[in-house]
Amino acid sequence: MSANGWLQFALFSVILxxxxxxxxxxxxxxxxxxxxxxxxxxxxxxxxxxxxxxxxSAHEMNWREYAFAVLxxxxxxxxxxxxIERLQQFLPFNPQGLAAVGPDLAWNTAASFTTNTNWQSYVxxxxxxxxxxxxxxxYHNFGSAAVGIAVAxxxxxxxxxxxxxxxxxxxxxxxxxxxxxxxxASLVYALLLVGQGVPQNLKAYTTAHPLEQPKQxxxxxxxxxxxxxxxxxxxxxxGGFFNANSAHPFxxxxxxxxxxxxxxxxxxxxxxxxxxxxxTGSPGHGWAVLAAMFVxxxxxxxxxxxxxxxxxxxxxxxxxxxxxxxxxxxxxGKEVRNGIAASSxxxxxxxxxxxxxxxxxxxxxxxxxxxxxxINIMMGEVVFGGVGSGLYGILIMxxxxxxxxxxxxxxxxxxxxxxxxxxxxxxxxLYVLIFPLIxxxxxxxFVLSPTIGLSSLANQGPHGLTEILYAYTSxxxxxxxxxxxxxxxxxxxxxxxxxxxxAGRLLMMIPVLALAGNLASKKSVPPSPGTFPVNTGxxxxxxVGVIVILSALTFFPALSLGPILEHLVLKAGQVF
Numbered sequence: 001m002s003a004n005g006w007l008q009f010a011l012f013s014v015i016l017x018x019x020x021x022x023x024x025x026x027x028x029x030x031x032x033x034x035x036x037x038x039x040x041x042x043x044x045x046x047x048x049x050x051x052x053x054x055x056x057s058a059h060e061m062n063w064r065e066y067a068f069a070v071l072x073x074x075x076x077x078x079x080x081x082x083x084i085e086r087l088q089q090f091l092p093f094n095p096q097g098l099a100a101v102g103p104d105l106a107w108n109t110a111a112s113f114t115t116n117t118n119w120q121s122y123v124x125x126x127x128x129x130x131x132x133x134x135x136x137x138x139y140h141n142f143g144s145a146a147v148g149i150a151v152a153x154x155x156x157x158x159x160x161x162x163x164x165x166x167x168x169x170x171x172x173x174x175x176x177x178x179x180x181x182x183x184x185a186s187l188v189y190a191l192l193l194v195g196q197g198v199p200q201n202l203k204a205y206t207t208a209h210p211l212e213q214p215k216q217x218x219x220x221x222x223x224x225x226x227x228x229x230x231x232x233x234x235x236x237x238x239g240g241f242f243n244a245n246s247a248h249p250f251x252x253x254x255x256x257x258x259x260x261x262x263x264x265x266x267x268x269x270x271x272x273x274x275x276x277x278x279x280t281g282s283p284g285h286g287w288a289v290l291a292a293m294f295v296x297x298x299x300x301x302x303x304x305x306x307x308x309x310x311x312x313x314x315x316x317x318x319x320x321x322x323x324x325x326x327x328x329x330x331x332x333g334k335e336v337r338n339g340i341a342a343s344s345x346x347x348x349x350x351x352x353x354x355x356x357x358x359x360x361x362x363x364x365x366x367x368x369x370x371x372x373x374x375i376n377i378m379m380g381e382v383v384f385g386g387v388g389s390g391l392y393g394i395l396i397m398x399x400x401x402x403x404x405x406x407x408x409x410x411x412x413x414x415x416x417x418x419x420x421x422x423x424x425x426x427x428x429x430l431y432v433l434i435f436p437l438i439x440x441x442x443x444x445x446f447v448l449s450p451t452i453g454l455s456s457l458a459n460q461g462p463h464g465l466t467e468i469l470y471a472y473t474s475x476x477x478x479x480x481x482x483x484x485x486x487x488x489x490x491x492x493x494x495x496x497x498x499x500x501x502x503a504g505r506l507l508m509m510i511p512v513l514a515l516a517g518n519l520a521s522k523k524s525v526p527p528s529p530g531t532f533p534v535n536t537g538x539x540x541x542x543x544v545g546v547i548v549i550l551s552a553l554t555f556f557p558a559l560s561l562g563p564i565l566e567h568l569v570l571k572a573g574q575v576f
Contacts, residue, residue: 001309005341009301012259012345013294016266020290023267024274030180031153031173032279042179049175060166063517066154067510069170070147074506077143078114082106084136085128094129095204101127104494111498113137115505116144116386118232118239118356118480119497121489125221125242130202137239138228142186145235146177148388151509152272155392156279158516159416162524167516181268182231189230192260197253200226225250233264236386238356238480246346246357247335258338258359262346265353269384272391280416284535289394292543296383297352300372305344307369308334333364344369351376354386356480363467363483367570370483371563374470377477379551380435386478389505392512394543398534399428399515401546405532414531417524424518427511434511436554438476438503442496443469443558452492458485462569466562471497476504 029036050057061069084091085106089099101109105122112119113136122128128137150173157167194200199222206220225241229251232239242248252258270290277286309329311321321328334343343360350357351373362373376383382394403420406413413420446453446468457464467483474481475497482488488497533539 001305002341005305005309005339005344008341009305009345012262013298015259015263016270017294019263019267020270020274023271024278024286027149027181027268027271028275028278030176031149031275033172033176036180038180038184046175046179049179050172053171055169055171055175057169057172059169061169062165063154063158063167063513063520066167066170066516067513070151070509070513071506073143073170073174074114074147077140078110081113081136081140082110084132085109088129088132091129091131093131093134093202095202096126096129098127098129101132104491105489108494108498109137111501112480113140113237113239114144115478115501116148116235116237116354116389117475117478117501117505118237119475119482119488119501120239120243120356120480121494121497123243124240125205125223130223133228133241134224138231141228141231141235141237141239142178142182143174145182145231145237145387146174148386149177149181149268149272150174150388151512152388152391153275153279155395155512155516155519156276158519159395159418160280161520162417162522164520165517167513167520182234185234186227186230189234189260189264190226193226193229193257196257196260197250198226198229198257199250200224222250229261230264233261233355233357234268234387236265236269236353236355236390238350238354238358240357245359247338247359252359255342258342258346261357262349265349265355265357266384268387269353269390272388276391276395282416282535285416288535288537288540289398289543291537291540292547293382293384293390293394295540295544296379296547297348300352300376300383301345301348303372304348304365304369305341307366307372308340308344310366330364330366330369333361335359347373348376350481351479352383352385354381354389354478354480356474356482358481361484362470362481363485367463367563367567370466370470371559371567373481374466374473374563375551375555375559377473377479378436378439378555379547380432381477381479382547389478394547396428396431396512396515397543397547397550399424400432400550401539401543402532402534403428404546405542409530409532411530414525414527415534417527418519418522419525424515427515427518430511431508431515432550434508435476435504438500439469439472440555440558442472442500446472446492446496452490456487456490456493458487462562462566465558466566469558469562472500475500478505 085101108121150170153173154167208218208220210218228241242251246252273286273290277283329340338359346359380393381389382397384390385393399420402413402415403425467486470483471486471488
């Protein structure tokens with residue numbers, strides 16, 4: 001660990017925290033239908049979209065209508081993406097002449113991009129045509145991000161409103177998020193990436209002759225990379241244009257592009273915490289939620305950085321002592337140009353959010369470093385999390401924290417003027433229980449099956465268990481990163497991971513919207529001396545404790561058989 005590494009963390013943190021208020025204010029204005037500086041250009045387009053699509057922008061939906069719209073939109077767009085993949089050899093913008101994607105892989109990919117997971121069981125540059133990348137996959141990067149933000153704002157409205165039967169209009173929330181947030185931000189961001197050297201073209205791949213062996217050829221992939229990279233990061237999607245993802249110099253060529261990519265993963269989820277405070281009339285609550293997120297993020301980075309920078313006696317043939325020419329520590333699976341600090345920071349950020357973008361191989365992290373990035377996802381997408389989904393995920397934890405605080409003092413818990421009753425706790429617990437049930441059940445089935453589960457592993461023992469556990473955690477958590485020692489491009493893994501991603505996204509949205517509808521229908525009660533304030537450091541501490549304890553109680557047995565056991569085995573080998 002070095003001063004330079006901590007300086008990188010500090011620079012990132014200062015820029016991120018400085019962006020929270022302006023981004024949060026803008027998001028609140030967009031989602032509340034207030035005027036913005038883009039109205040002059042975009043408002044006529046917004047009205048035209050409503051007219052052409054038959055949307056009544058004044059109509060408000062109850063939570064069931066809202067949920068039906070979310071599920072319907074996701075289902076239709078998923079079917080269209082599947083069709084594009086299966087028919088890509090007949091579609092334009094396919095200069096490489098790539099064949100149709102196989103049925104099981106097309107299913108997995110369509111489910112992956114619909115759910116904001118962007119898990120990739122394929123090599124993108126040799127599997128997906130430009131048309132599939134742009135129309136099928138990049139479109140979902142916008143759509144899935146907009147769905148997450150829409151559901152989050154619906155829950156905020158449920159907290160804000162009193163004696164109301166409605167929580168907004170999904171189509172309006174989607175349209176405004178597309179037009180006023182994701183599209184303009186991605187346009188500017190893509191131009192910045194092009195300026196850093198990221199390709200943006202529709203040319204066929206280039207055939208080059210290496211200087212050392214001029215008679216041989218090398219194919220250099222390119223394409224519309226910058227436009228996909230921008231929304232990949234802003235929408236916390238993570239699906240790379242190239243197999244190496246953000247470790248590829250065409251996706252992430254410079255230190256500035258690396259900083260921009262890390263910031264863009266967190267900038268909207270962090271801003272939404274201020275949006276929460278502004279829309280509910282309690283700015284302090286928004287800051288308390290942000291503080292809880294930031295504490296967990298800092299702890300995660302510090303642990304990963306320590307684990308990767310710390311020399312290990314069983315690592316042979318590599319210089320582990322930091323010098324002027326060597327970073328020291330565990331450089332396995334890391335880009336030399338990024339080093340340990342930037343790689344640890346990126347790995348922490350991408351697993352705190354539901355973003356599968358990577359600049360290093362998580363499979364090559366030390367057991368403790370790999371355990372932390374796994375735990376980041378296991379906490380339920382609440383440490384900033386995905387755009388929208390991170391906010392509604394942590395608000396579920398807020399409801400549970402308030403409920404626990406109420407139990408401590410023996411009174412009905414209250415949250416921003418709403419009494420938290422049995423139905424609210426049931427919906428929150430349903431959300432919390434679906435997640436580990438999916439992960440642990442599928443992991444157990446595949447670990448116990450030599451044919452469909454273990455045959456895809458490159459490693460046995462505790463590391464092999466971690467590879468399968470990570471795959472289903474990443475799928476259910478809509479993260480999309482992976483331990484590369486598992487070949488998931490098999491029929492069984494493609495099909496079951498597809499269902500895992502759909503359940504981890506859409507099945508968990510239903511109790512969130514049900515909670516929003518129930519909170520909106522409640523009367524507001526004035527605070528009393530027994531009301532637990534949710535805008536203090538004490539509340540942020542309680543919230544962190546609830547998240548950590550729930551995660552530990554749920555996943556510790558699985559972790560003890562995976563990364564913890566692997567760490568102890570390595571320590572025993574070091575001793576003997």
